[in-house]
Amino acid sequence: MNRIPSWRTERGFSFVVSLFFIVLLMTIAGGLAYRVRAEASAMNNFKDETQAYYLAVAGLNRAIAEISGDFALVVGAEDGSALFAVKNDEGYSILRAEREFALGDGTVSYSIEDERGKINLNTAKRETLFELMRLLSVDGADSGTIADAIIDWRDEDHDPGLEGAEDDYYSSVNSPYGAKDDSFDSTGEAALVKGMTKEVFHGTDDTPGARAFLTAYGDGKVNINTADEKVLVAALGAGTAAEILSRRGTGFFERPVHGGEVTSGVFSITSRGTVRGLEVALSAIVEKRGDRAVVRYFNTGRRS
Secondary structure, three states: OOOOOHHHHHHHHHHHHHHHHHHHHHHHHHHHHHHHHHHHHHHHHHHHHHHHHHHHHHHHHHHHHHHOOOOOEEEEOOOOOEEEEEEEOOEEEEEOOOOEEEEOOEEEEEEEEEHHHOEEOOOOOHHHHHHHHHHOOOOHHHHHHHHHHHHHHHOOOOOOOOOOOOHHHHOOOOOOOOOOOOOOOOHHHHHHOOOOOHHHHHEOOOOEOHHHHEEOOOOOOOEOOOOOHHHHHHHHOHHHHHHHHHHHOOOOOOOOOOOOEOOOOEEEEEEEEEEOOEEEEEEEEEEEEOOEEEEEEEEEEEEO
């Protein structure tokens, strides 16, 4: 039987070892390359996110500058956002600031909403809250539950309304908590009251949520120049709402009627900064005090 020379065996073994180390080095190199690419991508994303954040801050500051201006009326644009009207010798002129623009490597866009164009959680009567829920297609019984629960949440006593709730109810839910028995500090608190489901609060694809029509800020008076039809119907009745909307079809109100207002001092701002498809959104509640605006609430933003 022929034997394989030892030098051939050694060469074969050396070849296998060399091949193993080559594959190992290629694997390590590939891993390092992937890691470098991943870190570079993460660094670029961080850079873009930081830029987008400060673009959103720029939009927020520009919105605050608008609110700080010397306006006489607050009126509604076609998209529902708030516009400011200034008194002049010929009547009123609408200040139309550019609310979407390019800046640096990205874009800035912001919107301003009038909080007086909403139903105030701290002052609204039961019938107003009930009607708003009904207009949002909430079942009649559930509308009554939500209306009573909102009033129970904000009042100081511990006696639940007919369909409302106090500590006894909230202590029995999966994650127990107590009724606040004090004023709402934010619209988000309304999501905690009895009967207010996620669908009712946030809305669905077919219907808007209650959060779009509620506020915890201001004195409770409705701005008849900016309020949505549902808000007008709930607060002032269907007939009065129809009259107001008809008038708004040809202009705006210069003087208060029907117990409403024609200007405002509290606004919500949403500002977005976008860089290469990465967006950061900031939101704030701003109150006008004289010639300056004070931030009442600020959300540091989210990436999308």
